[in-house]
Amino acid sequence: MPVVEPFIRWAGGKNWLVKSLDNIIGDLCYKNYYEPFLGGGAIFFSMDHPFHSYLSDTNQDLINTYIAVRDDPYEVIRFFLNYLNTEDEYYRARSAVPVNLAEQAARFIFLNQTSFNGIYRVNREGQYNVPYGHRTNWIYDCDRILNASIKLQKVKLKCCDFEGYKYRIKKSDLVFLDPPYTVSHNNNGFIEYNKNLFSIEDQYRLSRYIEFIRKRGAYYILTNAAHPVIKTIFQKDNDRLIELNRHSLIGGRKAKREEIKEYIFTNIPRGV
Numbered sequence: 001m002p003v004v005e006p007f008i009r010w011a012g013g014k015n016w017l018v019k020s021l022d023n024i025i026g027d028l029c030y031k032n033y034y035e036p037f038l039g040g041g042a043i044f045f046s047m048d049h050p051f052h053s054y055l056s057d058t059n060q061d062l063i064n065t066y067i068a069v070r071d072d073p074y075e076v077i078r079f080f081l082n083y084l085n086t087e088d089e090y091y092r093a094r095s096a097v098p099v100n101l102a103e104q105a106a107r108f109i110f111l112n113q114t115s116f117n118g119i120y121r122v123n124r125e126g127q128y129n130v131p132y133g134h135r136t137n138w139i140y141d142c143d144r145i146l147n148a149s150i151k152l153q154k155v156k157l158k159c160c161d162f163e164g165y166k167y168r169i170k171k172s173d174l175v176f177l178d179p180p181y182t183v184s185h186n187n188n189g190f191i192e193y194n195k196n197l198f199s200i201e202d203q204y205r206l207s208r209y210i211e212f213i214r215k216r217g218a219y220y221i222l223t224n225a226a227h228p229v230i231k232t233i234f235q236k237d238n239d240r241l242i243e244l245n246r247h248s249l250i251g252g253r254k255a256k257r258e259e260i261k262e263y264i265f266t267n268i269p270r271g272v
């Protein structure tokens with residue numbers, strides 16, 4: 001299988017974490033794989049999964065796009081021909097209403113790749129409203145779509161809350177958890193705009209979900225903001241807490257590179 005890269009840019013994407021996976025997972029032999037905060041799926045795509053994979057997210061447009069890429073990649077690629085990477089064409093595509101799943105996926109990927117920052121944001125009516133990003137050198141990467149499609153064959157995809165596949169989890173399965181962050185890094189502030197998206201109560205609910213995973217005899221990896229509140233909610237005596245530093249561009253126009261600390265919690269023993 002060739003190296004498969006995510007075909008979606010996603011806020012909070014974990015491409016930067018891939019190089020640290022060996023240190024976290026080692027030679028762990030796990031069975032089924034779960035990723036219930038899928039986004040761009042950086043970790044799913046970076047690993048070879050020995051058994052079944054169950055991927056989910058609450059973003060219906062995103063999951064529909066994965067389903068179309070899995071089931072109908074050539075039709076998705078054919079619909080790419082409808083979209084040109086210019087400002088006018090971007091806004092035309094943004095206001096268009098797709099007629100089927102393949103067209104919806106092609107539009108989603110086009111807007112995602114050519115928008116400002118690749119963020120996903122909708123207005124009160126649920127319409128995508130991110131402005132054009134002027135990434136004029138971007139072109140379609142059809143091989144990426146076809147390789148992703150191969151990797152997604154037989155993968156279960158569902159639009160649901162992170163607890164959606166809960167009762168399927170069994171002994172020796174692996175669950176990778178990458179929730180939206182509720183508190184910001186390196187300071188004491190809660191992320192204002194995020195309060196309805198993933199609240200502090202959701203973080204506690206996630207902590208109970210991790211207890212469930214543990215009781216099933218399965219493994220989990222959780223990424224989260226490095227913040228005392230997060231440590232209090234998720235740190236367990238026998239589990240590992242790994243602190244990782246990464247560089248990130250912070251801010252809009254006057255963006256500068258800052259070092260950000262992230263927490264990784266896992267019950268995978270060291271040196272397996």
Ligand SMILES: C[S@@+](CC[C@H](N)C(=O)[O-])C[C@H]1O[C@@H](n2cnc3c(N)ncnc32)[C@H](O)[C@@H]1O
Nearest residue numbers: 010012013014037039040041042058161162178
């Ligand atoms: C930080 S992103 C995941 C990024 C992903 N790991 C990657 O590499 O691109 C968090 C994701 O969680 C999803 N999400 C938000 N609330 C959720 C919930 N209650 N249950 C499941 N998914 C949720 C968002 O739609 C978003 O795609």
